[in-house]
Amino acid sequence: MSLAIVVCLKQIPNPDLQFQIAPGGKDIKRDGLNYKINGADEYALEEAVRLKEKNGGRVVVLTAGPKRADQVLREALAKGADEAVRLAYDDPAGLDVGRVARILAAALRALPHDLVLTGVQSDDTSNSATGGLLAGLLGAAHASVATKIVTTGEGLEVTCELEGGLARTYAVRLPAVVTVQFGANTPRYAPLPAIMKAARQTIREITPASLGHASWDAIPTPYIFHVRGLSPPPAKSRAQMIPGRAAEQAKALAQLLREKGFVRG
Amino acid sequence: MGQDVLLVAEHLSGALAPSTLELVAKARDLAIQSGGSAKAVLLGHGAQSLAETLATHGIEVLLVESPILEHYTADAYRAVLLRLLETAGPRVLLLAHTTQGYDLAPSLAGSADLPLVTNCIDVRLEGPGLVATRRLLNEKVQGDFELLSEKAYVVTLRPGSVRPAAPSAGGRVTPTPIALDSTPIRTRFLRLEQPQVQDIDIASADVIVSAGRGIQKKENLALIEQLAKRLGGVVGASRPLTDMEWLPKTRQVGQSGKTVRPKLYLACGISGAMQHVSGMKDSGLIVAVNTDPSAPILEVAHVGIVANVLELVPALLKELGAG
Numbered sequence: 001m002s003l004a005i006v007v008c009l010k011q012i013p014n015p016d017l018q019f020q021i022a023p024g025g026k027d028i029k030r031d032g033l034n035y036k037i038n039g040a041d042e043y044a045l046e047e048a049v050r051l052k053e054k055n056g057g058r059v060v061v062l063t064a065g066p067k068r069a070d071q072v073l074r075e076a077l078a079k080g081a082d083e084a085v086r087l088a089y090d091d092p093a094g095l096d097v098g099r100v101a102r103i104l105a106a107a108l109r110a111l112p113h114d115l116v117l118t119g120v121q122s123d124d125t126s127n128s129a130t131g132g133l134l135a136g137l138l139g140a141a142h143a144s145v146a147t148k149i150v151t152t153g154e155g156l157e158v159t160c161e162l163e164g165g166l167a168r169t170y171a172v173r174l175p176a177v178v179t180v181q182f183g184a185n186t187p188r189y190a191p192l193p194a195i196m197k198a199a200r201q202t203i204r205e206i207t208p209a210s211l212g213h214a215s216w217d218a219i220p221t222p223y224i225f226h227v228r229g230l231s232p233p234p235a236k237s238r239a240q241m242i243p244g245r246a247a248e249q250a251k252a253l254a255q256l257l258r259e260k261g262f263v264r265g
Numbered sequence: 266m267g268q269d270v271l272l273v274a275e276h277l278s279g280a281l282a283p284s285t286l287e288l289v290a291k292a293r294d295l296a297i298q299s300g301g302s303a304k305a306v307l308l309g310h311g312a313q314s315l316a317e318t319l320a321t322h323g324i325e326v327l328l329v330e331s332p333i334l335e336h337y338t339a340d341a342y343r344a345v346l347l348r349l350l351e352t353a354g355p356r357v358l359l360l361a362h363t364t365q366g367y368d369l370a371p372s373l374a375g376s377a378d379l380p381l382v383t384n385c386i387d388v389r390l391e392g393p394g395l396v397a398t399r400r401l402l403n404e405k406v407q408g409d410f411e412l413l414s415e416k417a418y419v420v421t422l423r424p425g426s427v428r429p430a431a432p433s434a435g436g437r438v439t440p441t442p443i444a445l446d447s448t449p450i451r452t453r454f455l456r457l458e459q460p461q462v463q464d465i466d467i468a469s470a471d472v473i474v475s476a477g478r479g480i481q482k483k484e485n486l487a488l489i490e491q492l493a494k495r496l497g498g499v500v501g502a503s504r505p506l507t508d509m510e511w512l513p514k515t516r517q518v519g520q521s522g523k524t525v526r527p528k529l530y531l532a533c534g535i536s537g538a539m540q541h542v543s544g545m546k547d548s549g550l551i552v553a554v555n556t557d558p559s560a561p562i563l564e565v566a567h568v569g570i571v572a573n574v575l576e577l578v579p580a581l582l583k584e585l586g587a588g
Contacts, residue, residue, distance in 0.1 A: 015403040018559065028406060095410070098374070098381055105375075120367075124402055126539075128367035129374075129383045136375020141451035142339060144368035157455070162277070162364050163520055167458040170338070173451040183508030223380035223414035233400065233407040233561075239553065239569035246572050250580030253552065253570065260550060262472060262496055262529050263585055 001151045002056035003174075005048045006111055008104055008118035008130065009061055009076060010038040011069040015123045025229040027093040037072040040119025044180040046187040047149055048117050049080035055151055058082050060111060064089040064103050070203050077198035078190035084203045085111070089216050095125060096225040099216070101133035106211050106219060108138060115156070116177040120145050131179035141176040147184045268301025271355040273346070274326070275365055276307070276315055277337075278457075284361035284422075286429035289322050291388070291422055292359050293430070298390040299356045306441070308345055310335035316438045323433035327353075327441040334445070336454035337365055343373050344448040349441075350377065355417050357395070362421035364521075370421045380414040383421040395420070403538060404561035424520070425543045464515035465499055472498025472529045475518055475545070476506055479534015479555060479574050483511045488578045489533055495587040496529065503535045519544035533574040537562025554578075 013019070013033045020029045048059045061076040063069045064087040073084035087107055094100050108116060116138075121128040128144075135142030141155075147167065148159040156172040161181050172178070190198070208216050242252045257263050270292040275282035285305075292303035306327045307316045316328040327349070333341045346358065346369075358373075360366040362384045374381035380395075382388070387398040394413040397420065401408055412418060467473055474493040476486060486500070493500045500516060507517040518525055519541040530548035535541060537553070537560055545551070546565045553566035554574050563569045570577060 019405050127383045129371040132371025133375040136372040145364045165460045169455045171453040222378045222416050223412045226411040228409035228411050230406050230408040237563045239563045239566040241569045246576040246580050249570050249572055250584050254584035
C-alpha cells in the first residue's frame with residue numbers, strides 16, 4: 001500500500017554541549033551553538049524512506065523553525081525525502097510544546113497525508129508530547145515508541161516498545177500518527193550527489209497568513225504559557241569525587257573497591 | 266472545573282506499575298493545594314483485586330471495567346477519561362511519564378483541547394495556575410514553566426521523582442460504569458511480546474560494570490569485560506551501545522531495558538540520561554567515571570571520577586593486578 005507520509009523533524013542544539021542561561025533566564029544562550037537534527041527524528045525519517053522504497057508513495061518533511069532549520073530539511077532531502085516544508089516560526093526556543101504542535105497541526109491539515117511520523121522525543125525539551133498532541137488535534141489514530149512499522153491490507157501493524165524490554169503490537173488504522181523510537185532502524189548516510197542535489201532544491205516556506213492566521217501566536221491554545229525561569233539544575237551531587245590524574249584516581253578507586261570487599265585475590 | 270486531582274493507574278499483566286504509587290503521593294500534595302480530593306482511576310477487565318490493592322494506599326479508586334479495557338489502547342482509555350473529565354471535572358489529571366503515559370496524555374490533551382505539561386520532576390498548583398519543573402537538554406538545564414487555564418491540566422510525572430505512597434487506611438473502590446460499546450478502536454491490540462532471553466540476566470548480578478558512549482569504539486569493550494571479570498561481575502550498557510548493537514539488548518540498563526540493584530555499579534563513560542538513571546539509581550555503591558564534571562550521572566553516584574575511561578580503566582586493571 002503506497003502512503004503519503006509526512007515526517008516532522010526538529011532542529012535542536014547538540015545536547016552533548018555545555019549550556020549557559022541567557023540574561024533574563026527565559027532561554028539558553030544561543031550564540032555560536034551547534035545545531036543538529038533531533039536524534040529520534042532521524043529514525044522516523046529513515047522509517048518513512050524505507051516504507052516508500054518498499055511500497056511506493058511520497059515523503060514530505062516538515063519542520064517549524066527559523067531559517068537555520070533549512071539545514072535539517074536539506075539533509076532529509078538528500079536521504080530520500082521528496083519535498084521539504086518549513087513553517088517560518090521564529091521562536092528560537094520553542095519551549096511551549098502545545099503551541100508548536102498546534103502550528104504543525106495547522107500545516108498538516110493542509111498537507112495530504114496517510115501517515116505522520118516523528119521521533120518519540122526531542123533531546124532538547126524531552127516532552128515526548130508532539131506526536132500524541134498531533135494525533136489528538138488531527139483526530140488521527142496513533143501509536144507511540146514504535147520499533148517496527150509494516151503495512152497491511154487495512155493499515156499498519158506497529159510494534160511499540162514498553163518498559164523492561166517488553167513490546168506491544170497493534171493494528172493501526174489510517175490516517176495515523178506514529179512516534180518512532182531510537183534504534184528502530186539504521187539511518188542511512190546521504191550520498192554526495194544527493195547532497196549536491198538537495199542543496200539546490202526548493203524548500204517551501206509556509207507563513208501563518210497562508211494558513212489563514214494573522215500570526216503563529218494567533219492560533220489559540222487553551223492556556224497561557226509562561227517561562228518562569230531557567231537555571232542550572234541544583235547541584236544535588238552527593239558523590240565523593242576522587243581527584244588527581246588517572247593513575248592516582250585508579251589507585252584510590254582500587255583501594256576503595258578492596259575495602260568494600262569487591263576485589264578477591 | 267472542580268478541585269479534585271485524578272490520577273490514572275497503570276498496570277500490566279496483573280501488576281500495578283511502580284510509578285502509580287508515586288502518582289498517589291503527588292496527587293495528594295496537589296489535592297491539598299487545590300482544596301479537593303485525590304482519586305485514582307483504574308481501567309481494566311477483571312481488575313477488582315488490583316483496584317483493592319491500590320486502595321490499600323489510602324485512596325479512592327474509581328474502577329472502570331469493560332472487556333474492551335482488557336488491554337491498554339489509547340482510544341478506549343481516552344474515551345473513559347473524556348467521560349470522567351465531564352462528570353468528575355478534576356482540576357488536574359495526573360499520569361506517569363511512561364511509554365503508556367506519553368501515548369495517552371498528549372493525545373487526550375490534543376483531542377479535548379486541554380493544557381498539557383509532560384515529564385515533570387515536580388509540579389504544584391499556585392492559585393489558578395500550575396507550575397511545572399522540568400529538565401531540558403540532557404538534564405543540563407532546569408526550568409519552571411507556568412500554565413494558566415480554566416480547563417483541567419493534563420500532567421505527566423517522571424518516574425522516580427517522588428517517594429511512592431505507603432499503605433494507609435481510608436481507601437475504597439468505587440465501581441464506575443462507563444458504556445464503551447460504541448467507541449471506535451483504531452489502534453487495536455494484537456499481542457504482547459516478551460524478549461527471548463538467551464543471555465545472562467544482569468538483574469541478578471552483584472557487580473555490574475556498564476559501558477556508555479565514552480568508550481568511543483566497540484573494540485574498547487574488551488577493557489570493560491576485563492574489569493567486570495576481575496570484579497566477578499557482568500557487563501551492562503547504556504542504550505546507545507545496544508542501539509548500535511555493540512552489546513545485545515539484554516545488557517541494556519534503564520527504563521526501556523533492565524532495572525538493576527547490584528551491590529556495585531561502575532558506570533564507565535555514561536552521561537546519565539534519565540532513561541538510564543531510572544534503571545540503576547538504587548544500586549548499593551555507584552561509581553561513575555566520566556570526562557564531563559557536569560554529567561548528570563554524578564547526581565546519583567556515590568563516588569565520582571572525572572577522567573577518560575580509556576585511561577582510567579587500564580590503570581585500574583593494573584592496580585588490581587589484572588593489567
